[in-house]
Amino acid sequence: MNTFDELNAIFCKVFYDNDIKISRENTSDDIDGWDSLSHLNLVVAVEKHFGIKFRDDEIAKWKNVGEMYDSLVLLIQKKQQK
């Protein structure tokens, strides 16, 4: 399973919907139940799963799933370099 698929699996878990198929362009408007409050669940679930920690300012800048994914990949790379 690649990182994007793992991220997809987390979306399914957080939003109780195994049919979710995320794409880079998806925003909170595309996934039912994804609002500012459930977003916290999503962020924490991703952080826990990958053992990383997003900065608040980068979370605030995400405009879609793709930007979230890019942040995630960077943090995973940094973690692997350590």
Add this chain to the structure above:
Amino acid sequence: MSDFQIINNQYNIAYYCTRHQCDNGNAEKVAFRWISHTGERQDYTFEKLDKESSRYANALLGLGIKKGDIVFTFLPKMPEQFFAFLGALKIQAVAGTLFSNFGEEALTDRIGDSGAKVVVTKKSLLKKLLRALPSLEKLEYIIVVDIEDHDGKILSAPCLLKSASENFGIPVTSPDTPSVLHYTSGSTGKPKGVQHVHKSILTQSYTALKVLNLKDDDVYWCTADQGWVTGTSYGIIGPWSIGVTQLHYGGAYNAETWMKLLEEEGVTKWYTAPTALRMLMREDANIFRKFSLEKLVYIFSIGEPLNPEINVWAKEVLNKDIYDTWFQTETGSIMISNRPGISIRTGTMGKPIDIIHAEIISDDGDICPVGETGHLCIREPWDSMFVDYLNNSDTYKAKFKKGYYYSGDMVFRDEDGYFHFVGRNDDVINTAGHLISPFEVESTLLEIHEIAESAVIGAPDDLLFEKVVAFIRLKDGISWSDDLEMKIRIFLSNRLSSIATPQDIRIIEEIPKNKSGKIMRRVLKAWYKGEDPGDISTMDI
């Protein structure tokens, strides 16, 4: 703009929002401009609104739905929400709305209690509904707005509507015919179905005119979701009953998008919520410099008390005042407000509207003098007064004493007649304008295997007004962990809704209760705030 008038004893809400507008020369006028989350625009005239809602009316009749049956919409803000809602009202069915963020437990409680026969939803929400379906024996049909084929009791709206006539003769509807149903949370027990009747339109149209100051050429935007009373009373009924064009936007909060909508769509009157305004306040001020809000005449606020600093910010950054208003699901329409024509007193609820009588009553039943805090009461009856809690008439009756409805809010009146909110007299949590029942959250927490006991309170919050805080006692042998916290959050978000999910979860060894076993939320609130809990002599230690 002339005042709203009843014609030929016809009180049907949907009639005034659709057919009457067409007969009154507004057929070609835009009833609403729909802007999807991707920015696609579509205008719907009053004639289109009339025809589309008539098709729903005919389709529902074709399914055997009749006067008094309950039809819920479980949809996000989208055109079909309005068509189905008004279509149900046209046939004198009861139109209920369900917040699209509700999870299966919230759905089961509400649909199950009401005995609804139909739910109109969309494909992506269907899964939640299907999980609740085994408990919903009375539910006859689920109409899905975006599937192509029928599948048993799951019906395709496009199929149904294709053969449904766009003409419908709306029956003359008496003033006391049940109309709109919203579920609201109390401090105890399950959510209660607040039933309104068609004559509520009298107060809803009156306040749309006199408080929101809506006029013929306005472009009005109410940001409330139709799952809540503001979304139906002032996102459907009030403005359309007087032929006002609305903006409806299907996207989520985004400061830049909202400002762009206000500017580009030429919004003149804007009804929103303090939490949204507080979120705007936290944004970079440069965002607001990019947009001109010169067409925007008035901003109104509803849901929670509006802190004075929001008004200061609005004056500085938007060059606008914000008029705070007060009402409840039970009151059906605005009862107390700051409004054009009277000076705004920031931090207050404003003054009662002139067609109701509000009073502040002490615990002893006496009228409180100026400055003394008491129960905010409205003298019965008023036209948008709720007529029952569905299947819960005893609780309904208990809300009235000596001719007054007791709102549950504690307030005082200043010497100039402005009402000041002090707090609730019960444990209901107001988070971002949504009322949350601590009981409902506690019950759902107990469904989680690891939890032995739970207690839920509301605690002050800078953004949300109040946040949901849960105290949990874990079962023996269970340890607290990040994984368990995550499990709890995801479970609650999906079973109830994200707004009911605690912002803070505290693990304690014992839930404080009195000797009768009642949770002492007062003590928990004091502990949480680091205050003295006061008298704990009744606590069972």
